[in-house]
Amino acid sequence: MVTxxxxxxxxxxxxxxxxxxxxxxxxxxxxxxxxxxxxARDLDFSPNESARALSRQQxxxxxxxxxxxxxxxxxxxxxxxxxxxGLKSALSSHGYHLLxxxxxxxxxxxxxxxxxxxxxxxxxMTRRHHLAGLVLIDSxxxxxxxxxxxxxxxxxxxLDVALSGPRATYVTSDNAGGAASAVRHxxxxxxxxxxxxxxxxxxxxxxxxxxxxxxxxxxAGLEAREDxxxxxxxxxxxxxxxxxxxxxxxxxxxxxxxxxxxxxxxxLLAARAAGLQVPADLAVVGFDDIEVASLVDPALTTVxxxxxxxxxxxxxxxxxMLENADAPEPVLLxxxxxxxxxxxxxx
Amino acid sequence: MVTxxxxxxxxxxxxxxxxxxxxxxxxxxxxxxxxxxxxARDLDFSPNESARALSRQQxxxxxxxxxxxxxxxxxxxxxxxxxxxGLKSALSSHGYHLLxxxxxxxxxxxxxxxxxxxxxxxxxMTRRHHLAGLVLIDSxxxxxxxxxxxxxxxxxxxLDVALSGPRATYVTSDNAGGAASAVRHxxxxxxxxxxxxxxxxxxxxxxxxxxxxxxxxxxAGLEAREDxxxxxxxxxxxxxxxxxxxxxxxxxxxxxxxxxxxxxxxxLLAARAAGLQVPADLAVVGFDDIEVASLVDPALTTVxxxxxxxxxxxxxxxxxMLENADAPEPVLLxxxxxxxxxxxxxx
DNA sequence: GCTACTGATGTAACCGGTTACAAGAACGGA
DNA sequence: TCCGTTCTTGTAACCGGTTACATCAGTAGC
Numbered sequence: 045m046v047t048x049x050x051x052x053x054x055x056x057x058x059x060x061x062x063x064x065x066x067x068x069x070x071x072x073x074x075x076x077x078x079x080x081x082x083x084a085r086d087l088d089f090s091p092n093e094s095a096r097a098l099s100r101q102q103x104x105x106x107x108x109x110x111x112x113x114x115x116x117x118x119x120x121x122x123x124x125x126x127x128x129x130g131l132k133s134a135l136s137s138h139g140y141h142l143l144x145x146x147x148x149x150x151x152x153x154x155x156x157x158x159x160x161x162x163x164x165x166x167x168x169m170t171r172r173h174h175l176a177g178l179v180l181i182d183s184x185x186x187x188x189x190x191x192x193x194x195x196x197x198x199x200x201x202x203l204d205v206a207l208s209g210p211r212a213t214y215v216t217s218d219n220a221g222g223a224a225s226a227v228r229h230x231x232x233x234x235x236x237x238x239x240x241x242x243x244x245x246x247x248x249x250x251x252x253x254x255x256x257x258x259x260x261x262x263x264a265g266l267e268a269r270e271d272x273x274x275x276x277x278x279x280x281x282x283x284x285x286x287x288x289x290x291x292x293x294x295x296x297x298x299x300x301x302x303x304x305x306x307x308x309x310x311x312l313l314a315a316r317a318a319g320l321q322v323p324a325d326l327a328v329v330g331f332d333d334i335e336v337a338s339l340v341d342p343a344l345t346t347v348x349x350x351x352x353x354x355x356x357x358x359x360x361x362x363x364x365m366l367e368n369a370d371a372p373e374p375v376l377l378x379x380x381x382x383x384x385x386x387x388x389x390x391x
Numbered sequence: 392m393v394t395x396x397x398x399x400x401x402x403x404x405x406x407x408x409x410x411x412x413x414x415x416x417x418x419x420x421x422x423x424x425x426x427x428x429x430x431a432r433d434l435d436f437s438p439n440e441s442a443r444a445l446s447r448q449q450x451x452x453x454x455x456x457x458x459x460x461x462x463x464x465x466x467x468x469x470x471x472x473x474x475x476x477g478l479k480s481a482l483s484s485h486g487y488h489l490l491x492x493x494x495x496x497x498x499x500x501x502x503x504x505x506x507x508x509x510x511x512x513x514x515x516m517t518r519r520h521h522l523a524g525l526v527l528i529d530s531x532x533x534x535x536x537x538x539x540x541x542x543x544x545x546x547x548x549x550l551d552v553a554l555s556g557p558r559a560t561y562v563t564s565d566n567a568g569g570a571a572s573a574v575r576h577x578x579x580x581x582x583x584x585x586x587x588x589x590x591x592x593x594x595x596x597x598x599x600x601x602x603x604x605x606x607x608x609x610x611a612g613l614e615a616r617e618d619x620x621x622x623x624x625x626x627x628x629x630x631x632x633x634x635x636x637x638x639x640x641x642x643x644x645x646x647x648x649x650x651x652x653x654x655x656x657x658x659l660l661a662a663r664a665a666g667l668q669v670p671a672d673l674a675v676v677g678f679d680d681i682e683v684a685s686l687v688d689p690a691l692t693t694v695x696x697x698x699x700x701x702x703x704x705x706x707x708x709x710x711x712m713l714e715n716a717d718a719p720e721p722v723l724l725x726x727x728x729x730x731x732x733x734x735x736x737x738x
Numbered sequence: 739g740c741t742a743c744t745g746a747t748g749t750a751a752c753c754g755g756t757t758a759c760a761a762g763a764a765c766g767g768a
Numbered sequence: 769t770c771c772g773t774t775c776t777t778g779t780a781a782c783c784g785g786t787t788a789c790a791t792c793a794g795t796a797g798c
Contacts, residue, residue: 045518045754047753047754047755048754048755049754049755057777057778058777058778058779059754059755059756059778060756060757060777060778060779060780061776061777061778062755063755063756063757064756064757064776064777067756067757071775071776071777072776072777073775073776073777076776076777088515090515090518090519091519091754091755092445092519092521092753092754092755093519093520093521093755094441094442094444094445094450094520094521094753094754094755095441095445095753095754095755095756095783096754096755096756097441097755097783098439098441098442098445098753098754098755098756098783098784098785099754099755099756099757099782099783100755100756100783101783103441105490108491120472120682121472124471124472124475125467125468125471128471128491132491132493133493135493136493141490141491141492141493141520142490142491142493143452143488143489143490143491144455144475144479144488144489144490144491145488146479146480146482146483146488146489168435168437171392171437172437172438172439172440173440173441173488174439174440174441309686335467335682335683336682336683336686339656339683339686339687340686340687341688394783394784394785395784395785396784396785404747404748405747405748405749406748406784406785406786407747407748407749407750407786407787408746408747408748409785410785410786410787411746411747411786411787414786414787418745418746418747419746419747420745420746420747423746423747438784438785439783439784439785440785441783441784441785442753442783442784442785442786443784443785443786444753444785445753445754445755445783445784445785445786446752446753446784446785446786446787447753447785447786448753
């Protein structure tokens with residue numbers, strides 16, 4: 045392991061100069077700078093990050109807070125890989141790395157009602173590591189814990205959870221807009237009784253999608269009927285159960301907007317179980333555009349999220365805060381209605 | 392941010408003693424230890440990780456090397472979330488964190504034939520951060536680059552790639568055994584012409600699955616016919632194309648083992664396109680047990696991998712090396728044949 | 739009572755950078 | 769020629785822990 049001192053010695057300069065070459069090149073004369081750079085390259089010198097973090101009081105790492113919510117077992121993020129790759133590559137181009145934070149699971153065992161292993165443990169972790177910032181991934185329904193991070197003063201970007209603070213912002217899809225466009229599409233196909241199966245209460249994207257559903261109805265000149273709103277939990281099973289309940293009514297809906305593709309698939313299965321043809325007897329639209337959507341039969345019409353956009357937008361917002369100090373506006377990523385077969389618009 | 396010096400001052404001891412309380416408690420008298428522990432807790436003291444790493448020459452972080460192979464765009468890991476969560480929680484219980492390494496993408500642009508952004512850049516990164524160890528995720532077909540890591544002397548655990556070295560080992564599924572059991576199952580259902588669609592050449596799990604296919608045939612007393620082995624690339628499209636080629640033969644197979652669920656789905660679609668009924672006219676078995684497998688129609692019989700097991704096994708192997716210095720034996724995770732509808736054994 | 743040993747703690751030198759400040763060189767203007 | 773800038777570089781004090789070594793007290797053995 046080559047140190048700056050060795051480079052300095054070989055160049056006949058002091059360590060301070062070597063350090064300056066890497067941190068504030070403008071303050072070093074051109075000739076010295078080139079000499080140091082060449083020697084550093086020849087020796088394959090790269091500064092020790094621990095030492096740098098110690099002296100700068102700031103590491104080149106961004107923490108990733110992401111826990112499974114034990115109250116929602118089996119929950120999977122619809123596009124984790126895209127998200128992480130997007131984050132990683134955007135951060136790396138500015139020299140930052142992503143540290144996946146973990147606390148011991150003790151806290152969860154002690155407080156079974158809490159999904160995040162003790163948020164305070166995470167906050168202390170961020171201090172210990174002198175993290176430059178945090179990315180918070182919503183892991184379930186109780187994102188309130190995230191405000192603890194926002195209050196710690198560290199630059200924070202939350203995904204799919206509204207978070208505000210002097211150095212906190214968030215990124216989310218235009219959930220309301222996407223839902224509204226789905227509903228308008230259904231209405232344009234002639235549907236008048238359009239139901240929805242929502243996500244869990246308290247979940248921000250779920251709430252926004254329900255709101256969008258109402259807005260879409262209004263824009264289409266349709267009346268919102270509360271008995272056509274069924275609460276689900278994003279899982280397939282709840283879509284199945286919800287659809288069954290809707291179909292059991294005396295005037296069942298002719299179309300349903302499910303707040304997740306998983307639930308849409310559940311609805312599809314429920315329709316099939318009830319002997320209905322999709323889309324002939326029932327139109328179904330989902331949300332997310334997960335891989336399964338294009339595979340089920342009939343292929344699912346759905347509102348697609350900008351999956352890679354999440355990672356890059358989050359990284360962008362974070363980097364902006366790392367440089368400017370004040371929080372940028374929340375980012376609302378556009379969604380896109382992907383029309384396949386389950387809504388019947390091609391028949 | 393409370394420092395050890397402040398704790399020491401409040402306790403009337405030296406910093407060295409405070410440090411000892413946390414690192415080698417046995418060398419401190421019981422009364423002093425308790426006093427220090429109490430004060431540390433009251434002040435919410437936690438040691439600065441940068442300082443600790445600097446002085447110990449070793450950080451409490453494990454690097455995660457995981458890049459998308461640009462030669463395989465769109466490739467997704469079949470169970471990334473399980474993997475990461477398993478790793479994270481197993482490592483955290485021993486105080487380690489996971490650092491997602493990223494290098495700037497320059498190297499990739501310069502050498503378009505290389506999938507990993509310059510492996511040497513990663514090696515230098517591990518030195519800079521004084522990482523305790525590395526976890527290597529196979530991102531495609533050219534895992535040879537990983538040997539550079541194994542040679543760096545750092546404890547390494549590779550996933551799905553054979554890696555050996557004094558401090559290197561790997562974790563993979565029993566790909567051969569799983570494939571063999573799938574083929575035996577098909578044979579036991581009376582099939583005699585069993586084809587396979589393989590993964591990409593040079594990919595270790597793909598090779599093992601093909602080997603298992605041959606072994607399964609042999610165990611069932613069937614002859615291996617090379618013209619029933621079609622090379623695919625794990626993607627759905629190649630399963631579709633491969634199946635179409637197989638069905639175009641004059642004596643098409645009655646069963647096919649696809650080395651991935653994605654390809655199995657492709658095969659399913661090809662069979663449907665050819666007007667065949669699955670499983671009546673053609674039996675299909677896949678590998679992985681991804682979520683889609685249970686959703687397609689007919690539901691896919693497949694060889695399930697122990698998804699959470701990967702993470703914990705990898706963490707276990709790594710932790711063993713961090714403590715004992717010598718590499719444990721490679722871990723071969725058992726697979727399990729999940730019988731659904733596409734193989735016809737329930738009809 | 740003296741020596742040898744053990745156990746607990748303090749002292750200070752690290753680990754490898756960053757950066758405030760000082761010092762010296764070069765240079766332009768009066 | 770002298771003074772005040774500006775530019776470049778070195779000196780040394782950090783950052784906050786860890787740990788080899790020294791010190792000192794207490795105790796057992798003779």
